[in-house]
Amino acid sequence: MAKRSNDPCSTGKFSNEKQNRQTEFSARRQKIAQQRKSLPIASVEKRLIEEVQKNDILIIVGETGSGKTTQIPQFLFGAGFCRDGKVIGITQPRRVAAITVAKRVAEECGVELGQKVGYSVRFDDTTSSSTRIKYMTDGLLLREALLDPYLSKYSVIIVDEAHERTVHTDVLLALLKNVQSARSRSVADDQGVNFGKKIVNAGMSLEKEYGGQSSSFLKKDNHEKYAPLKLIIMSASLDAHTFSEYFGSAKSVHIQGRQFPVDIFYTCHLEEDYLDASLITIFQIHSKEGPGDILVFLTGQEEIESVEKLINNRLTQFPEGSQKLQVVPIFAALPSEQQLQVFAPAPSGFRKVILATNIAETSVTIPGVKYVIDPGFVKARSYDPGKDMESLIIVPTSKSQALQRSGRAGREGPGKCFRLYPESEFEKLEDSTKPEIKRCNLSNVILQLKALGVDDILGFDFIEKPSRILPFLNKFFQVPTNISELFSLGALTDDCQLSDPVGHQMAQLPLDPVYSKALILASQYNCLEDMLITVAMLFVESIFYAPREKQVEARIAIKCFSSPEGDHITLINVYRASNDFLEKRSIEMGKAKIEKAFKKWCKDNFISSRSLRHARDIHRQISVHAEQMGLNLASCGDDMLQYRRCLAASFFLNAAIKQPEGTYRALASGLVVQIHPSSVLFRQKPECIIFNELVQTNSKYVRNVSRIDYLWLTELAPQYYAVKN
Ligand SMILES: Nc1ncnc2c1ncn2[C@@H]1O[C@H](COP(=O)(O)OP(=O)(O)OP(=O)(O)O)[C@@H](O)[C@H]1O
Numbered sequence: 001m002a003k004r005s006n007d008p009c010s011t012g013k014f015s016n017e018k019q020n021r022q023t024e025f026s027a028r029r030q031k032i033a034q035q036r037k038s039l040p041i042a043s044v045e046k047r048l049i050e051e052v053q054k055n056d057i058l059i060i061v062g063e064t065g066s067g068k069t070t071q072i073p074q075f076l077f078g079a080g081f082c083r084d085g086k087v088i089g090i091t092q093p094r095r096v097a098a099i100t101v102a103k104r105v106a107e108e109c110g111v112e113l114g115q116k117v118g119y120s121v122r123f124d125d126t127t128s129s130s131t132r133i134k135y136m137t138d139g140l141l142l143r144e145a146l147l148d149p150y151l152s153k154y155s156v157i158i159v160d161e162a163h164e165r166t167v168h169t170d171v172l173l174a175l176l177k178n179v180q181s182a183r184s185r186s187v188a189d190d191q192g193v194n195f196g197k198k199i200v201n202a203g204m205s206l207e208k209e210y211g212g213q214s215s216s217f218l219k220k221d222n223h224e225k226y227a228p229l230k231l232i233i234m235s236a237s238l239d240a241h242t243f244s245e246y247f248g249s250a251k252s253v254h255i256q257g258r259q260f261p262v263d264i265f266y267t268c269h270l271e272e273d274y275l276d277a278s279l280i281t282i283f284q285i286h287s288k289e290g291p292g293d294i295l296v297f298l299t300g301q302e303e304i305e306s307v308e309k310l311i312n313n314r315l316t317q318f319p320e321g322s323q324k325l326q327v328v329p330i331f332a333a334l335p336s337e338q339q340l341q342v343f344a345p346a347p348s349g350f351r352k353v354i355l356a357t358n359i360a361e362t363s364v365t366i367p368g369v370k371y372v373i374d375p376g377f378v379k380a381r382s383y384d385p386g387k388d389m390e391s392l393i394i395v396p397t398s399k400s401q402a403l404q405r406s407g408r409a410g411r412e413g414p415g416k417c418f419r420l421y422p423e424s425e426f427e428k429l430e431d432s433t434k435p436e437i438k439r440c441n442l443s444n445v446i447l448q449l450k451a452l453g454v455d456d457i458l459g460f461d462f463i464e465k466p467s468r469i470l471p472f473l474n475k476f477f478q479v480p481t482n483i484s485e486l487f488s489l490g491a492l493t494d495d496c497q498l499s500d501p502v503g504h505q506m507a508q509l510p511l512d513p514v515y516s517k518a519l520i521l522a523s524q525y526n527c528l529e530d531m532l533i534t535v536a537m538l539f540v541e542s543i544f545y546a547p548r549e550k551q552v553e554a555r556i557a558i559k560c561f562s563s564p565e566g567d568h569i570t571l572i573n574v575y576r577a578s579n580d581f582l583e584k585r586s587i588e589m590g591k592a593k594i595e596k597a598f599k600k601w602c603k604d605n606f607i608s609s610r611s612l613r614h615a616r617d618i619h620r621q622i623s624v625h626a627e628q629m630g631l632n633l634a635s636c637g638d639d640m641l642q643y644r645r646c647l648a649a650s651f652f653l654n655a656a657i658k659q660p661e662g663t664y665r666a667l668a669s670g671l672v673v674q675i676h677p678s679s680v681l682f683r684q685k686p687e688c689i690i691f692n693e694l695v696q697t698n699s700k701y702v703r704n705v706s707r708i709d710y711l712w713l714t715e716l717a718p719q720y721y722a723v724k725n
Contacts, residue, residue: 032108039066039259040062040063040066040255040256040257041072047253048072048075048253049076051251051253052079052230056184056229056230057180058251059243059250059251061234061252062234064236064403064406065365065410066236066255066259068236069097069363073105074105074108074133077132081155082132086132087131087155088156090135090157090158091157092137092138093168093169094137094359094362095124096339096364098121099124099340100343100364102118105117115130115131117132117134124336139168142452146508149453150186151229156232157176157231158231158234159233159234160363161235161362163400165433165435167437170463173463174462175452177231177246177247180228184228184229231247236362239431240254243463258407258410259410260410261410261414261415262407262414263414263415265417267421267422268422275298275310278296278298282294282296282311283314285418289371290370291351292351292368292370292415293370294369294370294371294372295360296354296375297356297358297360299357299377299394300331301329301331304331304356304357308355311353325350326347326350328341329355329356330354330356330360332359333611335610335613335614336617339359343366354366357379364408368412369411370414371416372406372415372416373420374397376402376419378394379392380392396425397429398430398432398433399432400431402419406419435463437464438464443513447498447503447507447513450496450497450507488653488719489517490502491513505520508625508629509629518531518534518646518647518650519532519622522650523626523631523633525642525645526634527634527636527643528626528631528635529633529635530635531643531650532622533619536618536622537574537575537615540612544607545607546558553606561605562680564684565707566707567679567706568704575612575615575619577605578598581598581601582598585597585598645712648716648717649717651691652717654668654694655668655689656673656702658686666702671694671700673694673699673701674699674702676701679703681705687710688707688708688710691704691705692705
């Protein structure tokens with residue numbers, strides 16, 4: 001009896017709490033059901049299903065917030081498209097969208113994430129054998145195609161936000177077109193996917209994947225596997241005509257209406273400093289407008305962090321309580337769990353200001369956002385094939401991006417969007433963003449296509465031929481010995497096939513080819529642990545953080561980690577020191593305290609705790625991959641000679657030799673470059689270096705630089721330098 005009365009489960013307090021929770025839960029479910037019913041798309045459910053049933057390819061265009069991403073998969077599920085265990089796949093250009101939309105749809109369906117509804121993004125898969133509605137990144141579906149060329153588990157694939165025209169989306173569209181016709185044909189006449197050769201995944205051939213049979217096994221057996229595939233191409237601001245033509249005059253349907261209006265405001269004049277204008281607008285909204293969170297679109301981590309600081313500085317100048325603003329950043333180089341913090345509600349009485357890059361531009365709904373501030377710029381990839389130089393440049397957004405951004409307001413009620421440029425400027429913007437495939441280095445795409453078994457890349461059915469594919473392919477075919485990156489890295493054989501095992505292994509790693517190759521080599525050089533750290537640290541924007549007013553202190557602090565051999569070992573030193581710190585503290589304190597202490601340690605050492613956390617996260621993820629591939633996870637410890645030789649063997653394409661006047665000549669491109677002032681080798685100027693990044697400001701600078709012996713180049717990369725000499 002005594003035990004019973006002490007049992008919290010039997011107390012009135014507990015049952016009240018439980019009851020309250022249940023009431024809250026059913027109120028939320030009712031609200032969600034109501035919201036779903038009032039979406040513009042709800043009234044056309046039946047028609048949409050009929051169109052999908054009638055057409056193998058359907059193009060759906062609808063306003064932002066009309067309900068395409070969250071509702072259409074649920075409609076299709078209800079209409080029986082997941083019968084026989086089939087899956088509806090929905091691709092998104094960005095992982096944050098795939099994750100948050102999947103969570104929302106799981107909630108709408110009243111199921112646990114990973115059951116009926118799940119998501120799968122690079123290194124994070126919540127799906128299970130019961131998942132029927134699967135959100136994922138377009139890159140992930142491409143990787144799935146390596147293992148299952150017919151994408152046989154899918155009955156419908158929806159390519160969402162196709163207007164973004166990322167490289168992955170463009171490659172995926174061509175691939176899906178091919179898979180769809182192969183699946184239809186396979187039912188009729190037993191033909192296979194028309195890619196050319198047998199498809200092999202990183203040393204693990206399909207024979208293995210499909211139980212000892214070759215891919216031709218797919219052609220003959222089990223027709224159910226190739227039941228026709230439905231394709232839906234979807235966007236708010238899509239050039240439906242281009243897509244329809246590409247898919248042989250495919251049917252397109254337009255969903256009219258949006259749930260809530262968004263008022264658009266323009267400035268009277270062009271703003272000279274859009275960061276300053278953003279800051280003023282944030283405080284204007286905060287003081288003059290009603291409740292609602294603010295979403296500000298900036299171009300990158302640096303801008304976001306500087307605006308974050310400016311807001312916080314300003315808040316400290318005002319009396320406590322009158323300026324209740326909570327600032328939360330979101331950008332790609334932020335660890336996943338920190339990115340997701342923008343979706344949590346602000347503390348009671350606070351207004352949230354979300355400082356975001358374009359990763360919050362499409363598909364996502366950030367609850368509470370009512371105001372959007374759009375300065376009208378974005379950081380975009382740009383590639384100069386002549387100089388083989390890829391850079392990120394800040395450019396004006398397109399009209400369609402501006403519409404997407406304004407669409408982030410008005411998702412839960414009427415909203416407002418403040419464009420920080422005059423209306424006349426809006427009219428001058430390009431209608432849509434130039435496809436990424438026309439402005440990026442194509443080595444990665446070619447590697448992926450090769451891995452998918454595409455022999456004829458020139459003849460590959462891209463929606464728009466990459467304008468630069470010709471120079472790329474000319475490099476391959478006219479001078480196949482040593483110029484192209486993929487040949488030089490040994491990923492392709494002389495007859496343009498993926499090499500075995502290196503090319504296949506490289507295609508399996510979700511990294512740029514040069515970094516994949518570095519990991520594979522490091523496995524042979526017994527320094528993979530160290531190279532994994534290097535690749536993870538190079539992935540994030542900047543590890544060291546030196547405020548303008550504390551440059552001297554920062555330089556002294558950074559010196560503790562500096563290696564005379566260069567930035568790569570310096571980065572490893574930082575990483576190892578953070579390991580030591582965390583290991584020691586985890587014995588002494590709990591999780592929350594460690595986090596606080598870690599932040600302080602970073603601050604004291606002028607390290608960006610965000611970047612370091614992100615690097616640690618990436619390190620964990622790629623280590624899993626390396627382990628699964630059976631690479632040799634050894635560390636060279638303190639003997640860094642082997643590691644530096646591995647750096648030279650990996651990044652030989654980025655080697656440079658000192659010139660008499662102190663500049664460097666990059667050996668591959670012939671460009672004259674200088675060591676960036678942020679490098680630990682800025683003053684030392686060694687004879688021969690390798691670098692990882694070329695940055696163009698007023699001069700050409702190289703960053704992430706290490707000293708090497710130039711004799712290593714001919715010894716370790718004879719395929720390149722022996723011929724060159
Ligand atoms: N995580 C969420 N929290 C609250 N409401 C949400 C959430 N996700 C979606 N919604 C609601 O569902 C509506 C439809 O969202 P959905 O993403 O399906 O629209 P969409 O037509 O695909 O828009 P977009 O083209 O902008 O992605 C939103 O406007 C919002 O009201």
